[in-house]
Amino acid sequence: MKVKRKRKDDGKELHMIENPSVGDRVADVIILIICIGVALCSVLPLWHIFVSSISDGQELLKHEGLLLLPVGERLNWEGYKAVFKDASLLKGFANTLLYCVAGTALGFFISVTGGYALSRTTKMHTFMVLFCTVTLLFGGGMVPTYMVIRQLGMVGTRWSLIIPGCTNSMLAIMMMNAFNGVPKEYEESARLDGAGHFDVLFRIMLPQVKNMSMVLILNSVVGQWNSWFNASIYVPNNRNAWPLQLWIRQMTADNENFLLSANPDYNRYLIQYVLIVVAILPIIAMLPFFQERLEQGVIVGGIKG
Amino acid sequence: MAKIKAATQEIYMPPKVTWKKDLKKNGTAYLFFAPMFIYQVLFAYLPMFGILMAFENFKVNKGYFKSEWVGLQHFVTLFTSEEFPRALRNTVVMGLLNLTIGFIMPVIFAFLLSMIKKKKTKRLIQTCSYIPNFVSAVVVCSLIREFLGHDGALTGLLSALGFEQQNWLANGDIPVFWLINTFMNIWCAIGWGSIMYVASIATVSGDLHEAAAIDGATRFQRLTKITLPCILPIIVMMFTLQVGLVFVTGFDKVLLLYMPSTYSTADCLQTYTYRLAFSSGANYGLSSAAGLFQSVMGTALLMISNYWNRKVSGMSLF
Structure with missing residues (x-):
């Protein structure tokens, strides 16, 4: 804990003596944009799956490209119902x-x-x-x-x-x-x-x-x-x-093979997405609580093994 | 891991400790080792004995001792076949891509992260970037199918850049699957792989930076002249560790993604072994021969990486 506090102080002193130039500021913005880009790339595919899982199956099949909002007239929870039945x-x-x-x-x-x-x-x-x-x-x-x-x-x-x-x-x-x-x-x-x-x-x-x-x-x-x-x-x-x-x-x-079936039940098509959401959700939910522990694990494992 | 060695040396056993005394004092400790012992014998040592299969025309109903002995014939078959050298090439190429592009990306990301000044923003970005590491291989591959299929979002992006619209996963041309595999692994590992570097960048002394800044060093100069040399040992260490594991990890995603039309570029040693053993007309002998080749290669790489690691960082696994 002590070490941590000291590091923070070091950082502050450093910022005080620094006079960021225009170039520095531009670099800061570019770095931030790249990092946010990485974060978005990490999260957006999963968001796509989530909104797919509450979309209308028939509309979803016609849709191409990344989904940011669910397609269909209203939210469709039938996929979830199908899974839990x-x-x-x-x-x-x-x-x-x-x-x-x-x-x-x-x-x-x-x-x-x-x-x-x-x-x-x-x-x-x-x-x-x-x-x-x-x-x-x-x-x-x-x-x-x-x-x-x-x-x-x-x-x-x-x-x-x-x-x-x-x-x-x-x-x-x-x-x-x-x-x-x-x-x-x-x-x-x-x-x-x-x-x-x-x-x-x-x-x-x-x-x-x-x-x-x-x-x-x-x-x-x-x-x-x-x-x-x-x-x-x-x-x-x-x-x-x-x-x-x-x-x-x-x-x-x-x-x-879904489209090959003669009389498709479009909610059946959503089950894949629902399952993925359900499989990932518990892990994402626990991540913030255990993040530091898991990070420590990586660092200890890296140093010793 | 350096501690194993240290621990072995530290132990000082006065000669008067006889087996009888040791057993009396440490009997319970040995008992504690029993589950591990049984586990290792069953699931690690017995399979090693089972390597006999690689030299036999193994039939399940005849067992290890009564199956026909064929010597090195399976290895001859492997190396003269078309599929095995191809699988070897793909394994090496994909491994090298993971070791180069795949290795450098988390390092760059860690540098960028360390330059973000707002702690909360940095933390949030880190948390987001960790998520893919916890997504299972099955789900990652479902995502890849979803995004690189004929109507997928990434396919759309590539089409906009002038590539033909197609199901990219069915494309057996040379770099396509290799690149998909590499970028998929980067997506999974970029955040999680950067932890080690972020942690070691944070331990670089602020005094050094301050002194350099007073002397007029720009931020880029400080990055290349202070931060990079300070964490270089860690980077080298991580690299050698990765070398040891390069052919071991990540094949299950290939197994989920490849299809007959992409066998020529996607098939790797593990998937080839898997197909020989678990598809119809299983050939256990040939399959374990392929597996043995792969085990030996893996062990050799681990030894090399361990030797190298001991040289450069003074730390070693064994």
Whole structure:
């Protein structure tokens, strides 16, 4: 915090001694315009999708180009109604939520306990670090992994989307670094009071690494929410286990053939847009609250890895 | 990551600590490692063993040991085929585009951002630019279809610039898909990728700028003579990290976007491997051979990038 305040002061002093020339002012305006342009490019496509989702389907099909306001005589919420009436899409939502919660919980548990074991002074320390580093460097690849998961009997079940991708060596090593950063005195005093590893980890150490834990959890939730590839190879035929993202892909594909159907239901065409809005909205809503945490995660990850 | 090494060196084990004592003291810690151990064995080490498939005419019902052994035949087939060298070329080209244009854009954006004086405006712009990073690959690709399809908004813009109106995603001519892929990745990463640079530009001492300004340095001069040299180590570090990961990331978007008419420019190693294994008439042996080639290449790149990183920044992953 102190550092931050100092930086701000530096900035102020700097501005005081500066006498911006005309050229400087023009440069400022150009820079601002470019940056706002980037921000608009980031947001406008999503806005386009949102206004499409409340447009009139038939009018929308005729429209070309970027939409800033919904087309059609009045706002059309039929697409949203259709989505919330569709049992399989609702199931997709429930699945995505399940994968987010279960995958994150399991992955977090494994990373934390693994990271803790890696960070302790033990005889096996070198072996354990090596054991994790090898898999960081080299992997079997897509097909052998698929075969293993198939032989474990997970293909076609929800387990294949919860267990295999829930953690990796990188996360355990990040956790290890976080634990290594906690002053030794914490552990020593707890030890003197008779605490074992179990108490040390869950009652002493874990509360000290809240920041890193938060970063791990957030990244895992976002990753699970957005993941589609694993589902497309492990549960392609079990629609009951499809996450939301696979349904979006399906709807996009359906829409390409939409005009071929004889008697089209135009609200059906809107479902793709509605699904995208619903899939993005929670993440955009949480972004402002977690922005700083996530930024910290990037910076820490960049410096250490 | 430098800490792993440091931690290994710091550990001082008096010789009198026997396995028995260690087990008594740290038994629970080893128990804590068990989930990670099982996880790694199942999903990382067993698949490595499964690489055997690359040298076999693998049949699922016969298993690893009873399938017919073919030696290096799959690799010969791969390199003499038309598709594999093409996929390799596309992977390299798209990787290089991401490493050059794709790498430099966030850096430029960070410089521009750091010159915005109003804190709130800067924050708002940053927040907006982060959003695409959190949009899933499926949605990004839906957006691309929407905007570059025959009636899309970007297609309209390109038509206004004199290009023929068409579905750009179905265009198999040489730079089209490569450029789409590059700009799509830039759209996703420009804001998020700039975080590291914005943070390090903010740590450049204000005193340096002040002194230079008093001596009459213009803002552009201060940018190239002070800010850039100060954050150059970070830029180099990020670059080496990217080199290590360049062929690993981003293929799922290609998988969502490509179609038979663009295989010639869009197909990359991962998508080729995927098609061999998961389309009809799956050839697991050939597919894992392609996957093995890709794994080895990825590992080599990681080693090179790690070695390079240790040289220039003194930090390394392992």
